[in-house]
Structures are given as C-alpha cells and as structure tokens.
Amino acid sequence: MNEATAALGIEAISVYVPRHYLDLRDLAEVNGVDPRKYNDGLGCLRMAIPSPYEDPVTMGWEAAAALLENYRVDREGIGLLA
16 A cells, blocks of 8 residues: 555444334334334335435535534545445
C-alpha cells in the first residue's frame, strides 16, 4: 500500500431504522402461519415500517446527519458521501 491509498477506506458508518414497526406475531396471524416461522426461522420479533414521511432519501439523510454529528466530521473534508 502506498501513501496515496493509505488514506482511503471507511472511517465511520451509520444506519437509520424507522421508529414504527410491525409485530411479526400479528403478521403471522394475518397470513395464517405459525409465528415461529418469523420468530425462530428468521430470528425476528418485529419488522421496521417507514412512516408516510420516511422515504429512502429522508432515511439516508437521517443516517448521514447522525454520522456527521456523532463523529464531528469536518464537512469540508468530505470527498464523497454515499
């Protein structure tokens, strides 16, 4: 690795999870399946559900905003934020 590539890489990462959720026992009941299909089979108890005001762009912004704030990122030093 040379000096130019030594500065590349992921320095921090953030995700946004919607606040609303669906209890998978309710989904199992509606679908007529055993709740263990979701709870034991998938290892999940709840599924996040975006509100009508949360689309991929707003969820991406929430993740990016938290990242910038929590890590005190110098915004002038950002080459690419994806």
